[in-house]
Amino acid sequence: MADKASGRRGKRAQGQGAEAQGNEPGLTRERIAATAVGMLDANGLNGLTMRGLAEALGSGVMSLYWHVQNKEDVFDLALDSVLEYRGPTALQDWRGDVVHVLEDWRATMLRHPWSASLLPRRALGPNILVRLERLSKCLSAGGVSDADVNAAIWSLWNYVMGATVTRAGFGPSDEDRAASQQRLAELGALYPSIEHSRLLLDDDWDGTFRRGLDFLLDGIAPKR
Incomplete structure:
Protein backbone atom coordinates (compact mmCIF):
# COMPACT_ATOMS: atom_id res chain seq x y z
CA MET A 1 0.00 0.00 0.00
CA LEU A 83 -20.27 34.64 0.00
CA GLU A 84 -17.08 36.03 1.51
CA TYR A 85 -17.85 38.97 3.81
CA ARG A 86 -15.42 41.87 3.73
CA GLY A 87 -17.31 44.27 5.97
CA PRO A 88 -16.09 45.86 9.20
CA THR A 89 -15.00 43.43 11.87
CA ALA A 90 -15.32 45.64 14.95
CA LEU A 91 -18.81 45.92 16.40
CA GLN A 92 -20.19 49.45 16.17
CA ASP A 93 -23.97 49.65 16.40
CA TRP A 94 -25.50 46.18 16.61
CA ARG A 95 -28.51 47.02 14.48
CA GLY A 96 -26.51 48.86 11.83
CA ASP A 97 -24.09 45.94 11.70
CA VAL A 98 -26.92 43.44 11.19
CA VAL A 99 -28.36 45.59 8.39
CA HIS A 100 -24.94 45.82 6.72
CA VAL A 101 -24.33 42.06 6.88
CA LEU A 102 -27.75 41.24 5.45
CA GLU A 103 -27.85 43.92 2.75
CA ASP A 104 -24.39 42.83 1.62
CA TRP A 105 -25.49 39.19 1.65
CA ARG A 106 -28.56 39.95 -0.47
CA ALA A 107 -26.58 42.12 -2.90
CA THR A 108 -24.00 39.37 -3.28
CA MET A 109 -26.60 36.75 -4.13
CA LEU A 110 -28.32 39.08 -6.60
CA ARG A 111 -25.00 39.51 -8.40
CA HIS A 112 -24.77 35.71 -8.54
CA PRO A 113 -28.43 34.56 -8.73
CA TRP A 114 -27.53 30.85 -8.83
CA SER A 115 -26.16 31.17 -5.27
CA ALA A 116 -29.60 31.76 -3.74
CA SER A 117 -30.96 28.48 -5.10
CA LEU A 118 -27.74 26.59 -4.37
CA LEU A 119 -27.14 27.70 -0.77
CA PRO A 120 -30.00 25.76 0.90
CA ARG A 121 -28.80 22.54 -0.77
CA ARG A 122 -25.14 22.71 0.29
CA ALA A 123 -23.17 22.18 3.46
CA LEU A 124 -22.38 25.58 4.96
CA GLY A 125 -18.86 26.67 4.04
CA PRO A 126 -16.44 28.87 6.00
CA ASN A 127 -17.58 32.18 4.51
CA ILE A 128 -21.29 31.78 5.20
CA LEU A 129 -20.39 30.55 8.68
CA VAL A 130 -18.43 33.79 9.18
CA ARG A 131 -21.60 35.72 8.30
CA LEU A 132 -23.71 33.68 10.71
CA GLU A 133 -21.11 34.08 13.47
CA ARG A 134 -21.14 37.82 12.84
CA LEU A 135 -24.94 37.91 13.05
CA SER A 136 -24.90 35.94 16.28
CA LYS A 137 -22.43 38.36 17.89
CA CYS A 138 -24.37 41.41 16.68
CA LEU A 139 -27.67 40.08 18.02
CA SER A 140 -26.10 39.17 21.35
CA ALA A 141 -24.59 42.65 21.56
CA GLY A 142 -28.08 44.05 21.00
CA GLY A 143 -29.42 42.16 23.99
CA VAL A 144 -31.01 39.17 22.27
CA SER A 145 -30.92 36.30 24.75
CA ASP A 146 -29.16 33.02 24.12
CA ALA A 147 -32.57 31.34 24.13
CA ASP A 148 -33.80 33.58 21.29
CA VAL A 149 -30.72 34.09 19.14
CA ASN A 150 -31.20 30.99 16.97
CA ALA A 151 -34.81 31.91 16.17
CA ALA A 152 -33.65 35.44 15.33
CA ILE A 153 -30.89 34.20 13.01
CA TRP A 154 -33.17 31.79 11.15
CA SER A 155 -35.86 34.46 10.82
CA LEU A 156 -33.33 36.80 9.24
CA TRP A 157 -31.94 33.99 7.06
CA ASN A 158 -35.43 33.17 5.78
CA TYR A 159 -36.14 36.82 5.07
CA VAL A 160 -32.93 37.37 3.10
CA MET A 161 -33.31 34.15 1.13
CA GLY A 162 -36.97 34.76 0.34
CA ALA A 163 -36.39 38.36 -0.67
CA THR A 164 -33.47 37.39 -2.89
CA VAL A 165 -35.21 34.51 -4.65
CA THR A 166 -38.30 36.65 -5.25
CA ARG A 167 -36.29 39.53 -6.67
CA ALA A 168 -34.06 37.34 -8.83
CA GLY A 169 -36.95 35.32 -10.23
CA PHE A 170 -39.65 37.97 -10.58
CA GLY A 171 -40.61 37.74 -14.22
CA PRO A 172 -43.42 40.11 -15.27
CA SER A 173 -42.37 43.04 -17.44
CA ASP A 174 -43.38 46.61 -16.67
CA GLU A 175 -46.11 46.30 -19.29
CA ASP A 176 -47.42 43.07 -17.76
CA ARG A 177 -47.51 44.60 -14.30
CA ALA A 178 -49.30 47.70 -15.60
CA ALA A 179 -51.87 45.48 -17.30
CA SER A 180 -52.35 43.51 -14.08
CA GLN A 181 -52.84 46.73 -12.13
CA GLN A 182 -55.44 47.86 -14.66
CA ARG A 183 -57.21 44.55 -14.24
CA LEU A 184 -57.23 45.07 -10.48
CA ALA A 185 -58.78 48.49 -11.00
CA GLU A 186 -61.55 46.89 -13.01
CA LEU A 187 -62.08 44.36 -10.23
CA GLY A 188 -61.56 46.89 -7.46
CA ALA A 189 -64.55 45.72 -5.46
CA LEU A 190 -62.89 42.33 -5.03
CA TYR A 191 -59.35 43.52 -4.23
CA PRO A 192 -59.72 47.08 -2.94
CA SER A 193 -56.71 47.13 -0.61
CA ILE A 194 -54.02 45.96 -3.04
CA GLU A 195 -55.59 47.99 -5.85
CA HIS A 196 -55.44 51.11 -3.70
CA SER A 197 -51.83 50.49 -2.63
CA ARG A 198 -50.82 49.78 -6.25
CA LEU A 199 -48.99 46.72 -4.98
CA LEU A 200 -48.29 45.27 -8.41
CA LEU A 201 -46.53 48.45 -9.55
CA ASP A 202 -44.26 48.73 -6.53
CA ASP A 203 -40.72 48.03 -7.76
CA ASP A 204 -38.74 49.64 -4.93
CA TRP A 205 -37.02 46.36 -4.18
CA ASP A 206 -34.15 47.78 -2.14
CA GLY A 207 -36.33 50.13 -0.12
CA THR A 208 -38.89 47.42 0.54
CA PHE A 209 -36.16 45.04 1.67
CA ARG A 210 -34.80 47.58 4.12
CA ARG A 211 -38.21 48.50 5.54
CA GLY A 212 -39.11 44.85 5.93
CA LEU A 213 -35.81 44.26 7.69
CA ASP A 214 -36.62 47.12 10.05
CA PHE A 215 -39.94 45.46 10.85
CA LEU A 216 -38.12 42.25 11.72
CA LEU A 217 -35.47 43.96 13.82
CA ASP A 218 -38.12 45.94 15.69
CA GLY A 219 -39.61 42.62 16.71
CA ILE A 220 -36.27 41.00 17.49
CA ALA A 221 -34.89 43.86 19.60
CA PRO A 222 -35.48 43.28 23.30
CA LYS A 223 -38.09 45.59 24.75
CA ARG A 224 -36.55 47.96 27.32
Whole structure:
Protein backbone atom coordinates (compact mmCIF):
# COMPACT_ATOMS: atom_id res chain seq x y z
CA MET A 1 0.00 0.00 0.00
CA ALA A 2 2.84 2.38 0.82
CA ASP A 3 4.38 1.80 -2.64
CA LYS A 4 1.05 2.54 -4.35
CA ALA A 5 0.54 5.73 -2.33
CA SER A 6 4.07 6.81 -3.14
CA GLY A 7 3.43 6.13 -6.82
CA ARG A 8 0.26 8.26 -6.80
CA ARG A 9 2.09 11.11 -5.11
CA GLY A 10 4.86 10.85 -7.68
CA LYS A 11 2.42 10.99 -10.58
CA ARG A 12 0.65 13.94 -9.01
CA ALA A 13 3.89 15.84 -8.60
CA GLN A 14 4.81 15.10 -12.22
CA GLY A 15 1.41 16.37 -13.38
CA GLN A 16 1.73 19.56 -11.36
CA GLY A 17 5.20 20.08 -12.72
CA ALA A 18 3.95 19.68 -16.28
CA GLU A 19 1.22 22.24 -15.63
CA ALA A 20 3.72 24.69 -14.20
CA GLN A 21 5.84 24.38 -17.35
CA GLY A 22 2.90 25.05 -19.68
CA ASN A 23 1.61 28.37 -20.92
CA GLU A 24 -1.48 28.29 -18.70
CA PRO A 25 -1.17 29.16 -15.00
CA GLY A 26 -1.06 26.12 -12.71
CA LEU A 27 -4.40 24.91 -11.44
CA THR A 28 -5.41 25.88 -7.92
CA ARG A 29 -8.68 25.56 -6.04
CA GLU A 30 -8.93 29.36 -6.04
CA ARG A 31 -8.57 29.54 -9.84
CA ILE A 32 -11.05 26.71 -10.29
CA ALA A 33 -13.54 28.51 -8.04
CA ALA A 34 -13.16 31.82 -9.88
CA THR A 35 -13.65 30.19 -13.29
CA ALA A 36 -16.64 28.22 -12.04
CA VAL A 37 -18.24 31.41 -10.71
CA GLY A 38 -17.88 33.02 -14.13
CA MET A 39 -19.50 30.03 -15.82
CA LEU A 40 -22.34 29.91 -13.29
CA ASP A 41 -22.98 33.63 -13.69
CA ALA A 42 -23.16 33.21 -17.46
CA ASN A 43 -25.05 29.92 -17.74
CA GLY A 44 -26.60 28.99 -14.39
CA LEU A 45 -26.29 25.74 -12.46
CA ASN A 46 -27.06 23.52 -15.43
CA GLY A 47 -24.38 25.21 -17.51
CA LEU A 48 -21.49 23.97 -15.41
CA THR A 49 -19.86 20.70 -16.44
CA MET A 50 -16.48 19.33 -15.52
CA ARG A 51 -15.51 19.12 -19.18
CA GLY A 52 -16.57 22.70 -19.82
CA LEU A 53 -14.76 23.86 -16.71
CA ALA A 54 -11.59 22.08 -17.79
CA GLU A 55 -11.78 23.70 -21.22
CA ALA A 56 -12.26 27.14 -19.68
CA LEU A 57 -9.20 26.53 -17.52
CA GLY A 58 -7.16 25.24 -20.45
CA SER A 59 -6.56 21.91 -18.77
CA GLY A 60 -7.60 18.30 -19.03
CA VAL A 61 -10.59 17.00 -17.12
CA MET A 62 -8.44 14.57 -15.15
CA SER A 63 -6.21 17.43 -14.00
CA LEU A 64 -9.18 18.91 -12.17
CA TYR A 65 -9.48 15.82 -10.03
CA TRP A 66 -6.12 16.54 -8.41
CA HIS A 67 -7.81 19.57 -6.84
CA VAL A 68 -11.54 18.78 -6.52
CA GLN A 69 -13.42 15.57 -5.90
CA ASN A 70 -16.35 16.15 -8.28
CA LYS A 71 -18.78 18.79 -9.53
CA GLU A 72 -20.42 19.02 -6.12
CA ASP A 73 -17.07 20.03 -4.68
CA VAL A 74 -16.82 22.73 -7.37
CA PHE A 75 -20.26 24.02 -6.40
CA ASP A 76 -19.15 24.25 -2.78
CA LEU A 77 -16.00 26.16 -3.75
CA ALA A 78 -17.83 28.58 -6.03
CA LEU A 79 -20.64 29.22 -3.55
CA ASP A 80 -18.37 29.88 -0.61
CA SER A 81 -16.10 32.13 -2.64
CA VAL A 82 -18.92 34.54 -3.56
CA LEU A 83 -20.27 34.64 0.00
CA GLU A 84 -17.08 36.03 1.51
CA TYR A 85 -17.85 38.97 3.81
CA ARG A 86 -15.42 41.87 3.73
CA GLY A 87 -17.31 44.27 5.97
CA PRO A 88 -16.09 45.86 9.20
CA THR A 89 -15.00 43.43 11.87
CA ALA A 90 -15.32 45.64 14.95
CA LEU A 91 -18.81 45.92 16.40
CA GLN A 92 -20.19 49.45 16.17
CA ASP A 93 -23.97 49.65 16.40
CA TRP A 94 -25.50 46.18 16.61
CA ARG A 95 -28.51 47.02 14.48
CA GLY A 96 -26.51 48.86 11.83
CA ASP A 97 -24.09 45.94 11.70
CA VAL A 98 -26.92 43.44 11.19
CA VAL A 99 -28.36 45.59 8.39
CA HIS A 100 -24.94 45.82 6.72
CA VAL A 101 -24.33 42.06 6.88
CA LEU A 102 -27.75 41.24 5.45
CA GLU A 103 -27.85 43.92 2.75
CA ASP A 104 -24.39 42.83 1.62
CA TRP A 105 -25.49 39.19 1.65
CA ARG A 106 -28.56 39.95 -0.47
CA ALA A 107 -26.58 42.12 -2.90
CA THR A 108 -24.00 39.37 -3.28
CA MET A 109 -26.60 36.75 -4.13
CA LEU A 110 -28.32 39.08 -6.60
CA ARG A 111 -25.00 39.51 -8.40
CA HIS A 112 -24.77 35.71 -8.54
CA PRO A 113 -28.43 34.56 -8.73
CA TRP A 114 -27.53 30.85 -8.83
CA SER A 115 -26.16 31.17 -5.27
CA ALA A 116 -29.60 31.76 -3.74
CA SER A 117 -30.96 28.48 -5.10
CA LEU A 118 -27.74 26.59 -4.37
CA LEU A 119 -27.14 27.70 -0.77
CA PRO A 120 -30.00 25.76 0.90
CA ARG A 121 -28.80 22.54 -0.77
CA ARG A 122 -25.14 22.71 0.29
CA ALA A 123 -23.17 22.18 3.46
CA LEU A 124 -22.38 25.58 4.96
CA GLY A 125 -18.86 26.67 4.04
CA PRO A 126 -16.44 28.87 6.00
CA ASN A 127 -17.58 32.18 4.51
CA ILE A 128 -21.29 31.78 5.20
CA LEU A 129 -20.39 30.55 8.68
CA VAL A 130 -18.43 33.79 9.18
CA ARG A 131 -21.60 35.72 8.30
CA LEU A 132 -23.71 33.68 10.71
CA GLU A 133 -21.11 34.08 13.47
CA ARG A 134 -21.14 37.82 12.84
CA LEU A 135 -24.94 37.91 13.05
CA SER A 136 -24.90 35.94 16.28
CA LYS A 137 -22.43 38.36 17.89
CA CYS A 138 -24.37 41.41 16.68
CA LEU A 139 -27.67 40.08 18.02
CA SER A 140 -26.10 39.17 21.35
CA ALA A 141 -24.59 42.65 21.56
CA GLY A 142 -28.08 44.05 21.00
CA GLY A 143 -29.42 42.16 23.99
CA VAL A 144 -31.01 39.17 22.27
CA SER A 145 -30.92 36.30 24.75
CA ASP A 146 -29.16 33.02 24.12
CA ALA A 147 -32.57 31.34 24.13
CA ASP A 148 -33.80 33.58 21.29
CA VAL A 149 -30.72 34.09 19.14
CA ASN A 150 -31.20 30.99 16.97
CA ALA A 151 -34.81 31.91 16.17
CA ALA A 152 -33.65 35.44 15.33
CA ILE A 153 -30.89 34.20 13.01
CA TRP A 154 -33.17 31.79 11.15
CA SER A 155 -35.86 34.46 10.82
CA LEU A 156 -33.33 36.80 9.24
CA TRP A 157 -31.94 33.99 7.06
CA ASN A 158 -35.43 33.17 5.78
CA TYR A 159 -36.14 36.82 5.07
CA VAL A 160 -32.93 37.37 3.10
CA MET A 161 -33.31 34.15 1.13
CA GLY A 162 -36.97 34.76 0.34
CA ALA A 163 -36.39 38.36 -0.67
CA THR A 164 -33.47 37.39 -2.89
CA VAL A 165 -35.21 34.51 -4.65
CA THR A 166 -38.30 36.65 -5.25
CA ARG A 167 -36.29 39.53 -6.67
CA ALA A 168 -34.06 37.34 -8.83
CA GLY A 169 -36.95 35.32 -10.23
CA PHE A 170 -39.65 37.97 -10.58
CA GLY A 171 -40.61 37.74 -14.22
CA PRO A 172 -43.42 40.11 -15.27
CA SER A 173 -42.37 43.04 -17.44
CA ASP A 174 -43.38 46.61 -16.67
CA GLU A 175 -46.11 46.30 -19.29
CA ASP A 176 -47.42 43.07 -17.76
CA ARG A 177 -47.51 44.60 -14.30
CA ALA A 178 -49.30 47.70 -15.60
CA ALA A 179 -51.87 45.48 -17.30
CA SER A 180 -52.35 43.51 -14.08
CA GLN A 181 -52.84 46.73 -12.13
CA GLN A 182 -55.44 47.86 -14.66
CA ARG A 183 -57.21 44.55 -14.24
CA LEU A 184 -57.23 45.07 -10.48
CA ALA A 185 -58.78 48.49 -11.00
CA GLU A 186 -61.55 46.89 -13.01
CA LEU A 187 -62.08 44.36 -10.23
CA GLY A 188 -61.56 46.89 -7.46
CA ALA A 189 -64.55 45.72 -5.46
CA LEU A 190 -62.89 42.33 -5.03
CA TYR A 191 -59.35 43.52 -4.23
CA PRO A 192 -59.72 47.08 -2.94
CA SER A 193 -56.71 47.13 -0.61
CA ILE A 194 -54.02 45.96 -3.04
CA GLU A 195 -55.59 47.99 -5.85
CA HIS A 196 -55.44 51.11 -3.70
CA SER A 197 -51.83 50.49 -2.63
CA ARG A 198 -50.82 49.78 -6.25
CA LEU A 199 -48.99 46.72 -4.98
CA LEU A 200 -48.29 45.27 -8.41
CA LEU A 201 -46.53 48.45 -9.55
CA ASP A 202 -44.26 48.73 -6.53
CA ASP A 203 -40.72 48.03 -7.76
CA ASP A 204 -38.74 49.64 -4.93
CA TRP A 205 -37.02 46.36 -4.18
CA ASP A 206 -34.15 47.78 -2.14
CA GLY A 207 -36.33 50.13 -0.12
CA THR A 208 -38.89 47.42 0.54
CA PHE A 209 -36.16 45.04 1.67
CA ARG A 210 -34.80 47.58 4.12
CA ARG A 211 -38.21 48.50 5.54
CA GLY A 212 -39.11 44.85 5.93
CA LEU A 213 -35.81 44.26 7.69
CA ASP A 214 -36.62 47.12 10.05
CA PHE A 215 -39.94 45.46 10.85
CA LEU A 216 -38.12 42.25 11.72
CA LEU A 217 -35.47 43.96 13.82
CA ASP A 218 -38.12 45.94 15.69
CA GLY A 219 -39.61 42.62 16.71
CA ILE A 220 -36.27 41.00 17.49
CA ALA A 221 -34.89 43.86 19.60
CA PRO A 222 -35.48 43.28 23.30
CA LYS A 223 -38.09 45.59 24.75
CA ARG A 224 -36.55 47.96 27.32
